[in-house]
Amino acid sequence: MSAAPRSPRERFREQTRNEAKRVAMEQLAVSGPSGISVNAIAKEMGVTGPALYRYFANRDALLTELVADGYRDLAETLERIAHEHRRRSPENRFREVAAGFRAWALAGPQCFLLLFGTPVPGYAAPEETFELADRAFRPILDALAELAPEGAPSGALDRQLVSWRERRGGPRPPVAALRKAVRAWSRLHGVISLEVIGQFAGMGVGPEPLFRAEVESVLAEPWV
Amino acid sequence: MSAAPRSPRERFREQTRNEAKRVAMEQLAVSGPSGISVNAIAKEMGVTGPALYRYFANRDALLTELVADGYRDLAETLERIAHEHRRRSPENRFREVAAGFRAWALAGPQCFLLLFGTPVPGYAAPEETFELADRAFRPILDALAELAPEGAPSGALDRQLVSWRERRGGPRPPVAALRKAVRAWSRLHGVISLEVIGQFAGMGVGPEPLFRAEVESVLAEPWV
């Protein structure tokens, strides 16, 4: 991310780190989070196992970086989609972003599970993760903010959301938009998550129409 | 489950298996699915590692049984709740079952994740799992079936659901109930899943009011 790695050494270091993470993502796609092995990554890169410990403190640190990269990738994907459809109606932009979320998840199910599946036991998400999760959440929130009416917060959920909005800074979308965005996130996550873990396979339900119905349900619900 | 283990040997065998699974569940609660270690279980039980391989083919077989037990426990919990509230209105019964699902998940988050989180890599759910998942799904479906109007299926989702209903046998709830039950399952799963993986912690949103809102949204939505 930082533009200029000064020394050639740092450049090389950055390059090695990236290749390690690339190989790790390949292993992730094949065998899931628990299948990522420092030794196997090193072998794939043509070095011995312990060499990688010059680049990552331990296996968890590597996974943590993969999580951050995953969030970043998701956020950039959704931002790009929102930008591509910036001329369309907010409703359609929301539909596109939602569909993009699902497509992103299905394109790399294991990556989705790395972010939203079983957390690594002793894992505590660093601050950066929250910010990146925020970024991924934004395109949905922004689209809905254009549709939402202004209105005073009412109820426990509204109060929490307003508090979060103030703490977070930046623009202040109507509380109705926050409400709807959180519920949209939850509903999208519900369908996508069930689809990715193969829960629908047992009942022969194709998740596509279900997903569309849930997207529409968010738009159709009254703002209250 | 089978009532009478004939020989004292089989009785002892069953007992040892159950204790191993009990210890495994303790480890699961502490360190998550990947933290379950055959060796550690054995040590906790006062025997050496390989001894347990007389009772479980391998680590995956043990995890598979834990998954089945988890589904069974969830199904029985929801069935019990539905039975306890059988005199109340279907709406309230649905509310209670939904709340029970969430309470069950929060009581044993790691168990929830074992069932609905990242699947174990080489794990293929046996037939039994689908039946047990069905059982857990039933109380929700039954409550909604009492409310749903009859009606001809319309749309892709409806066709799939009808096909599933026929394949499954037993009573034939209205397709509108199937539709709503699947969407209810998806929505409940969305909130609960995000709550269990701690996704709401970053935004300071207490999941309780969100969960209530989602439950009500299922009931409030038109049957169409």
Place this chain on the structure above:
DNA sequence: TAGCAGACGTCAGAGGTTATAACGCAAATA
């Protein structure tokens, strides 16, 4: 009741993992 088959638990070990320590070498820096 006596004997025996089979189940059980142990040890030994192969092959895998994460992770650390000590060593030599090459490259960047002063």
Place this chain on the structure above:
DNA sequence: TATTTGCGTTATAACCTCTGACGTCTGCTA
């Protein structure tokens, strides 16, 4: 050019899963 710094190696410890060989003890059967 001399020195420091970083890198990759091997060796090693401490885990892990899982197999095979070997006694022991138990419960069924004759």
